[in-house]
Amino acid sequence: MTIAGRINAAVAIVILSASAVAVVALGVREYHSHRDDLLTRIVAEVGSQTALPVAIYFRETQQIDGLLTQLLRLSPAISQARLYSEEGNVLAQHNRFPGAAEPLPDFSSLRSSGLSPLDTGHGAHASDTAPTRSRTLATLTGGERVLDLTVPVLSSVNPVRDALSRQEFGQALASPATSRYVVGYVHFGISVSMLMLLILPSLALLTATAAVLAGLVIWLLSRHIRRLTAPLSRLARIADEIATGKLDQPITVDGSGEIKEIAKVLNAIIGGLNKYKTRMDVDHQLLSMKVEERTAQLTQRNDELNKAVEQVTETKNRLRQMAYFDSLTSLPNRRLFTEQLDLLLRLAKRNNRLLALLFLDLDNFKRINDSLGHSAGDILLKEVAHRLASCVRESDVVAHFVDSESRIDVSRLGGDEFTVVLNEVENAEAVATIAQRLLNALLQPVEIEGHELVVTPSIGIAIAPTDATDMEGLLKAADTAMYHAKAGGKNKYLFYSNDMDAAGVERLLLETDLRKALDRNELLFHYQPQVDTNTGTVVGVEALLRWQHPDQGMIPPFKFIPIAEEIGLIGELGSWGLREACRQLVELREEGYALPKIAVNVSALQFNRNFCAQVKAILQETGLPPSALELELTESIMMEDSHSTVKALQEFRGMGLRLSIDDFGTGYSSLSYLSRFPLDELKIDRSFVIDFDKSDNDASLVLAIIAMGRSLKLELVAEGVETHEQFHFLTDNGAEVIQGYLFSRPVTATELRPLLAPGYFLEQIREIRADSHEGGYSSAL
Template identity: 40%
Template structure:
């Protein structure tokens, strides 16, 4: 061993021993004082024997003897261990190796390197915490600008307050038109790009757009769908220095989801990145989860493409992760991310790569030859693992979902960027479903996505074009046959004559936020119908459905109150229907809303009861008047004893809580007779009537009233 070079460079803090016999070692280089702590007297005698009195070193020497006996080349490593003797503490690492037929033991003192590494990690953690503050600051600036930009359609009238906000903030801000033309860029944005702007690229927003489009395959999807986005961009400055930029993109939209402005918020995070690049592991691995990061993932993806062997990419997206951070804070969100990775990692094959490529986004490269069905099976396994509750330190728990998009190389694409673009499209489509799912890219999926984009655009003008219509499906008292109320069901008749079913357009409206203005139109129209029915001498309550997005609308209560007053109807003629999922996901908001609407006199019904969470706690705590048995139980109640038992249990439970019961999907006399015999209060279904346009519903009411006597209020009491 050529020790002179190591000594001259001063790069070793180790002791080197040559094995002269079994468990006997001669010192080749043993000049460091810390050896006196580990192996007292060795520096003077220039040799030592095992056992040494150090349990960890003795254990490693046993492994080394076996290695030297059977191996022909290479080395083995002990890993870092602590050695505490008296008041002294060492951090050591040992190697057993061989050279020219001789065997060597090398013991490194890695305390200094360990401390430097810990300092690096701590600095990284501190910078990552400051990065969270950057995210919070970006969100604050976005909210301020969003409020201002939504206050007035006339940008000139709010130009001054906007200028004051963005010029005083330390983050870079660009406000753009819907077609990405600049309106305003603050000084902090220019300082991010400082003096390196060229004459051609004289404005920062041009650089940002170019970098985003070049470095992220989701650029096209984000812009075309008007989505929020955040990520990191790398800008190579002349003559060769690099700068890292954190970018957050926020679309500002009207109630009808038409983009009025884009807000780009930018931070220079080069300091964080340069620190990470000083540590190879931190460069390629996520600091929070210790799995490969986006940079390492893309390196591996490019390599997999170059290998030209078939493989799959799975793109994993945590459902509603932003809401978790908002409710529980970023630190709790980080803990959930770490626990999720711990759950998912055991299910990923050792030959596959599992990486974190965004805040709540992960990706898997399935290197081995697998089938599409095996990818589906893996996806479903990961979804099952992710949907188990996460328990927080305060004793509460939260639940998350996982959407997965997948694409195949080379079937779907033969380059890394397009492959990820298609996987991103697949996961974006998976988000449309209410439940977690696995979606594979296909031409049909691409066509379906184009259809969704086209329908979303058409939905934005459907109200102003008077394309919506409310159909009414009556609910009858099972004792008297009298129509007591009806459910308002939305229909969409496009100007080109195409009729779009609610199963197709409601999820799009919910996903995009268009459900909020559409839902307000439904409430307003239902109140107008009640008023018309009153003038025609019919006393019939109408029930309208509320979606999760509507519950989060802080103006909903005020709008309901205003609609009732403007239509001059009694509040008890309007009813709100909510699903069980809405109750659980937005419990606090639901509790406040239902309490306030009940004060107005509006009644409340729980829709699709029995298919969701079916918790007795919310039935007891929330102000509820009716529960609706889901049609899936009614459909087979005559032939299925389990459905019979469930329905009987629901009726008994509801009546004990002084709630009325409504059965959906009644289609046969046998179903009606069973429900009537067991004291179900009301029923709706094709046996009585399909959903009807308003004029036909009025005719149906006239026919029914002429053949039935008026029901007394006592008929609604639970029996």
């Protein structure tokens, strides 16, 4: 910065500081003046209100309210006005800002012991609230404060005298007063921030005036200073140019005698420097040529060596990473894992210690890839890898069981399989503890692209040397245990046992037969009626898929449905089942049976992008009206909450289909989807129904589900009803449609026909209700 600039800056700071101090002082003076004037006007206005003593004495509420409202108009800063009796009781209160109303102050604090009854009380207190207009100003000034002003209301009439008429009171006021009595006090709460806000315009004008004057003075001084310091500034620039060697010509400077002497000295320096510079330039040029030549050669050799080392190191690291680590999760891949497992097995054998291998497979990972895309699947795998690694010790091994060679772009072989080696474990109980920890860690929801996903694993556990002593045997045992955990319902862990090998062979045979079951017409439907307990009529049936195996007999769905989902047959089975159910209902209606609807269960894997078109095509093919078909959806479909799910459900509703939630409350139930999705029916799971009299929690859950369904205008169907007690508990609490063995087991279409007669179950219902009266039955809750 130049000399003139520094002087100008110092002068500007001094002038601006003085202006600021002056503005602040004048602002404080203006505030105190405005405040004192307001207080004076308030006291004068209260004294001039001749009607106020009369209103106080006769307790005229309407008159008092009007006078307080008039007093509030004295200034926008008056936030509240309260009228106290001479004893300190509140007679009336008005707040200008209802949203910022203050609590009633203690009358004793307003009238301190140092005041006489005739004195005006002054005070102030901090407040947590401020008027909306001045809230920002209150925050900037350290918080809102309220000025308290209590003004006595005087009268020539003694307030303790009773039974005065208005005429007597007026005559007393009109006659010369010999004594003055206090009949009450008016308390005013005055917002300090509003007072400051009222003086802001004059303060702004004052600030603007001071700023203009300060700017004018600074501008005049800066011009004068620039003229005085111009020669010195030029000499300073010349000195800088001499120091850097940029000036080699004599200089001339206008100014006083001292400045000319300085210019003469500088010219002598320039002459000497020019001679020295000429000699040094020659020597420096020769030396620089030699140094630059040698430096260039060394730099070139060094760069070549560094580049070669970097390339070799990067190539080595890249090859090792590609060979031994998964590029997605950065965990050891199958190759590195098997090497580490083989080494740990030999160490465990030498040290005579146990080693556990956990084989994890993510349940329904393919559905996540198909629904949200492979990018979402990759994010999920990375999160799973991070959680698994955080649950085990550093001495343990977590690997992504995937071949690095098999990962090509968006396809991954075994991408949802992970392995964990627990080194030197104490016993099987310790392994079970770690396995449960892994299950709990993965059960926490994962937020991916706006979707909240819950992923569950199936874990197989093998322990060396109990289950196997070599790597291949241990891997096979853990894989077999994982396979049985998945077949047993998923989201669990199982230890390997020898019985699993025989079960694996049986499952392979069952898979083979299931692939042929459709061609051999071995699949059929059984139908379980849904009975209206008011009329005894079947108002719907649930179509339940059965497999009549030629050798093993009737195979229940819980055994072959999971297999169909795993081997990719569920879509074909679901399409056949939907078509067959629609066809049989059309056939029943053509025969004259009045069956309003048929309910078909839909697998989560079946609910894909083509499902809507498939349902529409089947309805057109069979001729069944859409309103007669009800799709029973699982909670996993609802919890997905993707755009495609919402769109599909809305499309079904537009077609006229009925939508039902099956087994509500047994999964990860979310109350939000009940109101967000276009649903028609809610089914109460049988697990709550059968245990309602054994558990208060189950009974309360059933009541809550019934109340929730009715409030959302959803139809209710209670499943698994088998006893009279269950019937009475449900019907007494609002569930009118019953499904269960109490009325009928699942039957074939032929056995169903007689049950469809109007009021078929009415007599049975009457007997059940009659039994309840004889036995003195009452509702459980």
